Amino acid sequence: MPPDYFEALGLPRSLAIDLKDLEKRFYARSRQLHPDLFARKSQAERDRALEHSAVLNDAYRALKDPIARAMYLLRIEGFDIGEQGSRDVPPELLEEVFELNMAIEEADGAQLEASRKRFEALREGVDGEMFSKFTEWDASHDKAVLEAIRGLLNRRKYITNLIDKTHVSDRV
Amino acid sequence: MFQIEFDNNETATIVGIDLGTTNSLVAWMNLTKPEVIPGDDGEKLVPSVVSVLEDGSIVAGNGARKELIDHPDRTIYSAKRLMGRGVADVQDELKLFPFQIAEGSESVIQVRLGEKTFTPPEISAFILRQLRKNAEAALGVPVTKAVVTVPAYFNDAQRQATRDAGRIAGLEILRLVNEPTAAALAYGLDKRKEGVIAVYDLGGGTFDISILKLHEGIFEVLATNGDTHLGGDDIDNKLLRIAIEDIRSEWGEDISHSGEAVQTLRREVIRAKEALSFAPSAQIEFLWHGHRYQREICRDLFENLIRDIVDRTLGPCRACMADAGVTPEQIDEVVLVGGSTRIPLVRSAVEVLFRAKPHTELNPDEVVALGAAVQAGILSGAVENQLLLDVTPLSLGIETYGGVVSKIIHRNSTIPASAGETFTTGVDGQTNVLIHVVQGERELAKDCRSLARFDLKGIDPMPAGMARIEVRFLIDADGILNVTARDARTGKEHSVDVKPSYGLTDEQVEAMIEASIDHAEEDYRLAQAAGARVEADTILAAVEKARRSQAWSELTAEERDRISAAVNRLLLAYHSDDYAVIRAQIEVLDDAARNLAENMMNAAVRGALKGTKV
Numbered sequence: 001m002p003p004d005y006f007e008a009l010g011l012p013r014s015l016a017i018d019l020k021d022l023e024k025r026f027y028a029r030s031r032q033l034h035p036d037l038f039a040r041k042s043q044a045e046r047d048r049a050l051e052h053s054a055v056l057n058d059a060y061r062a063l064k065d066p067i068a069r070a071m072y073l074l075r076i077e078g079f080d081i082g083e084q085g086s087r088d089v090p091p092e093l094l095e096e097v098f099e100l101n102m103a104i105e106e107a108d109g110a111q112l113e114a115s116r117k118r119f120e121a122l123r124e125g126v127d128g129e130m131f132s133k134f135t136e137w138d139a140s141h142d143k144a145v146l147e148a149i150r151g152l153l154n155r156r157k158y159i160t161n162l163i164d165k166t167h168v169s170d171r172v
Numbered sequence: 173m174f175q176i177e178f179d180n181n182e183t184a185t186i187v188g189i190d191l192g193t194t195n196s197l198v199a200w201m202n203l204t205k206p207e208v209i210p211g212d213d214g215e216k217l218v219p220s221v222v223s224v225l226e227d228g229s230i231v232a233g234n235g236a237r238k239e240l241i242d243h244p245d246r247t248i249y250s251a252k253r254l255m256g257r258g259v260a261d262v263q264d265e266l267k268l269f270p271f272q273i274a275e276g277s278e279s280v281i282q283v284r285l286g287e288k289t290f291t292p293p294e295i296s297a298f299i300l301r302q303l304r305k306n307a308e309a310a311l312g313v314p315v316t317k318a319v320v321t322v323p324a325y326f327n328d329a330q331r332q333a334t335r336d337a338g339r340i341a342g343l344e345i346l347r348l349v350n351e352p353t354a355a356a357l358a359y360g361l362d363k364r365k366e367g368v369i370a371v372y373d374l375g376g377g378t379f380d381i382s383i384l385k386l387h388e389g390i391f392e393v394l395a396t397n398g399d400t401h402l403g404g405d406d407i408d409n410k411l412l413r414i415a416i417e418d419i420r421s422e423w424g425e426d427i428s429h430s431g432e433a434v435q436t437l438r439r440e441v442i443r444a445k446e447a448l449s450f451a452p453s454a455q456i457e458f459l460w461h462g463h464r465y466q467r468e469i470c471r472d473l474f475e476n477l478i479r480d481i482v483d484r485t486l487g488p489c490r491a492c493m494a495d496a497g498v499t500p501e502q503i504d505e506v507v508l509v510g511g512s513t514r515i516p517l518v519r520s521a522v523e524v525l526f527r528a529k530p531h532t533e534l535n536p537d538e539v540v541a542l543g544a545a546v547q548a549g550i551l552s553g554a555v556e557n558q559l560l561l562d563v564t565p566l567s568l569g570i571e572t573y574g575g576v577v578s579k580i581i582h583r584n585s586t587i588p589a590s591a592g593e594t595f596t597t598g599v600d601g602q603t604n605v606l607i608h609v610v611q612g613e614r615e616l617a618k619d620c621r622s623l624a625r626f627d628l629k630g631i632d633p634m635p636a637g638m639a640r641i642e643v644r645f646l647i648d649a650d651g652i653l654n655v656t657a658r659d660a661r662t663g664k665e666h667s668v669d670v671k672p673s674y675g676l677t678d679e680q681v682e683a684m685i686e687a688s689i690d691h692a693e694e695d696y697r698l699a700q701a702a703g704a705r706v707e708a709d710t711i712l713a714a715v716e717k718a719r720r721s722q723a724w725s726e727l728t729a730e731e732r733d734r735i736s737a738a739v740n741r742l743l744l745a746y747h748s749d750d751y752a753v754i755r756a757q758i759e760v761l762d763d764a765a766r767n768l769a770e771n772m773m774n775a776a777v778r779g780a781l782k783g784t785k786v
Contacts, residue, residue, distance in 0.1 A: 027392075035588065036347070036547075036649070042714070048770075050588055050649070052777065054588035055590070060586070
């Protein structure tokens with residue numbers, strides 16, 4: 001059975017996490033599990049420490065980033081989080097994507113900058129919506145909320161790809 | 173603390189070693205303070221130079237440096253540049269360094285020194301032996317364990333090569349520590365307790381930048397970046413080329429083919445470079461077969477010459493800040509490491525970039541070795557409440573369809589770090605799966621560094637896609653990859669056959685250890701035995717303590733008898749001069765006490781995970 005990252009940090013399954021508290025937990029556990037503290041112990045104990053400390057670090061990495069955290073929770077709650085949906089242009093973004101492609105084709109720096117700003121604002125909007133869903137799920141543990149978060153994650157990924165595109169074009 | 177305390181006052185001295193491109197140093201924790209140990213000539217810096225004398229004996233350090241000029245074809249320096257690399261990787265270096273590469277160097281370079289050939293780990297092992305000898309002479313005790321530093325940006329093969337060098341030298345390397353992180357430890361001992369620090373490390377052959385967060389004794393590396401082929405050597409080569417060119421036009425003679433002439437000139441150029449850090453101008457003076465070459469270099473010209481080298485360090489610094497998620501304003505302190513940071517232009521570039529006056533209180537040549545000694549103290553228990561959380565510098569990925577890399581552990585992940593992947597077969601009846609692991613940030617496997625090919629063998633024949641082999645990739649605290657595999661249907665451990673792309677196989681290292689016994693002194697065997705006795709003390713004390721714990725009573729009577737018998741046998745073997753005899757009994761006891769250790773560990777982990785200390 002794969003280790004549970006929330007358990008590794010002594011937390012209940014939740015999405016709205018206080019990062020200061022998370023860091024404190026991570027440091028406290030590192031002081032107890034890190035391989036450096038087991039250098040003088042037997043091979044078996046050293047192996048165990050390596051194992052525990054790897055899981056602790058993996059857990060901290062997955063939980064400290066809100067997006068990675070949401071993806072991890074979706075996975076352990078049985079959601080399939082593939083690439084689906086990230087290729088089709090969401091209808092409400094059609095016009096924006098069209099403008100971006102024009103700007104890239106014409107290497108129009110000012111237009112690219114404008115596109116980037118708009119996409120970044122859109123992503124901030126998605127993040128805001130997602131964070132309110134985080135608290136909603138923590139309170140209700142309602143599967144429908146996770147469904148909505150999955151949709152937001154896909155949309156966010158799509159927008160992030162577009163932002164990356166505006167950066168790539170910078171270098172051309 | 174829940175841990176089983178292994179009280180033993182005779183803790184073997186663990187030394188800290190900075191195995192540098194140009195110079196190497198050994199240090200130890202003298203009570204509460206790290207100290208560099210000088211050689212019997214009083215010198216703290218041991219030049220990373222190895223020479224095969226005409227009688228076949230081998231010298232390393234200051235003794236070898238003298239040979240650089242008289243016998244350049246039997247002497248090697250900057251061998252660190254060759255660690256963990258294949259011959260195709262080092263074509264650029266070959267133009268600038270007088271390395272004589274022997275045939276058959278595709279996956280491991282063979283360097284010719286006189287009549288013999290050596291791999292880079294063997295050359296490094298000679299330097300490690302010299303450092304060990306210095307430490308043993310100064311401390312009067314056998315030294316068998318060490319913490320060794322490596323550039324933070326070293327990849328897996330370069331780290332493996334360093335670990336191999338330790339094994340060949342008969343030193344157990346307890347931990348590889350990244351050089352900039354070690355420097356931070358050396359500074360952190362009595363410096364600030366909180367804050368973000370940047371460590372800028374420009375050595376002889378490598379450049380590293382690391383950004384760390386300090387919090388109550390925890391040194392958390394946020395990000396690291398660098399260039400494993402950028403350093404003071406590049407500056408020397410630049411000055412050298414100019415001098416050779418000058419000489420060609422003045423004397424009408426090309427001296428670049430004479431190893432002796434080039435080495436003599438190189439020494440003069442380095443002297444001028446070093447003088448320019450303190451004076452507005454310096455002389456290069458070179459006497460050769462009755463000719464005299466003289467040139468004055470002023471600092472302005474020097475700075476113009478090296479500006480592009482200094483600029484090449486700034487890109488990695490910016491990338492590192494971006495990865496760490498910090499702006500220059502958020503960096504509280506900057507620490508300078510490596511001899512090349514004495515150059516005023518380097519200092520001012522760092523100051524401008526980070527908007528902070530860099531720390532230079534500790535000698536930049538010594539600070540890495542001092543930090544390695546602190547880490548040795550952490551491992552031995554002599555230094556408490558300090559803990560290093562380092563990262564892996566490069567992303568780890570596996571090659572998938574079309575040569576595309578699927579990243580499984582991203583760069584700057586805190587180590588130890590792990591990731592799991594499930595593999596299956598693509599063809600009916602297929603009994604093995606080959607996994608190609610690479611390191612790097614590029615999207616195609618061919619643009620990344622090939623680490624190894626892992627062959628999962630002995631899969632039961634079945635229809636395509638039915639087999640499920642779970643593979644776990646684990647990067648340990650040394651930054652080295654370990655791979656294990658499990659058959660998901662049967663739950664059985666699966667064998668993994670590893671073919672490293674660059675580097676020595678275990679068998680080759682064993683053979684080198686065998687061969688090196690010829691060079692080794694008798695006291696080496698005795699030192700090994702002493703080391704084994706210290707280990708015996710540790711495990712005996714642990715078992716003694718465990719006997720009084722709850723875990724002991726949870727064992728069966730049979731298990732308890734087995735442990736007691738093993739303890740008696742170890743006590744009988746204890747005074748043997750042969751470390752293998754002692755080791756063998758330690759292993760018997762270790763094996764017998766496995767359940768006991770597990771019980772205690774479980775109790776400890778249960779305690780730890782409750783996390784009452786938060």
